[in-house]
Amino acid sequence: MVVVTYYSDIGSIGGADRYEHLLRLMPPRRREKMDRFVFPKDRFLSMGVELLLRKALEDLGEDYEGIVMEKGPFGKPYIRGSDIRFNLSHSERRVMCSVSEQDVGCDTEEVRPIDLDIAKRYFHGTEYEAISEEQDMVRRNLLFYRYWTLKESFMKVTGLGFSIPLDSFEIVLGDGITVEQSVDEVVEREAPGADSLVFDMSEVSYISSAGMRSVLNADELMEDKDGIKLVKVNKDVRSVLDMTSFSNFLTIE
Secondary structure: OOEEEEEEEHHHHOOHHHHHHHHOOOOHHHHHHHHOOOOHHHHHHHHHHHHHHHHHHHHOOOOHHHOOEEEOOOOOEEEOOOOOEEEEEEEOOEEEEEEEOOOOOOOOOOOOOOOHHHHHHHOOHHHHHHHHHOOOHHHHHHHHHHHHHHHHHHHHHHOOHHHOOHHHOEEEEOOOEEEEOOHHHHHHHHOOOOOOEEEEOOOOOOOOHHHHHHHHHHHHHOOOOOOEEEEOOOHHHHHHHHHOOHHHOOEEO
């Protein structure tokens, strides 16, 4: 998967003449959003991400003026009828846009002193341990924000955002970056040679892309390809399964 990321500072937007010129380039949906902001900086940030999106789409040969935006079940925007996926982020003076042919997420944050209790309360336990064990305060801060931006990017990839609990998945840093979820352990233990596999979804408020890949992994490991069943599925999870066509080959109750 190829991801292209555009990144900029909003300082170049400053100045009344420059701002008015760029405002005329904004589509109505963006101008409406900008009008809701009280502070100029927030309007600049909103304009900045739209300018990056415009640049990214034009670089990919997309007709920016003709695009129609829609939203998924959890509010993530996408371009109707296009294979291009995008995600936007901004913080303080920085704006970011990532584009790809597959689902993509990005996040940028202003690095500032942290409250370690935030990681203790909301991060996965192993992530909190890694941060708290770092004795150098500068590196500890940077590690916190590395986990934060990676976790938020992952949640945005899924299209589910903060409906996913931050402590329900683990970011593993190493030669590469991976996401660990407990369902993988169940699949690898139970699926090989099984005639059927039932997932009790009563405590599951979301299903991420990594979780769906685990279901596909189970399908490959099992002898009976029709043996996967998801039970007690709530409506939000069902909508994601329907949207991704997983409901076409799974038994869902």
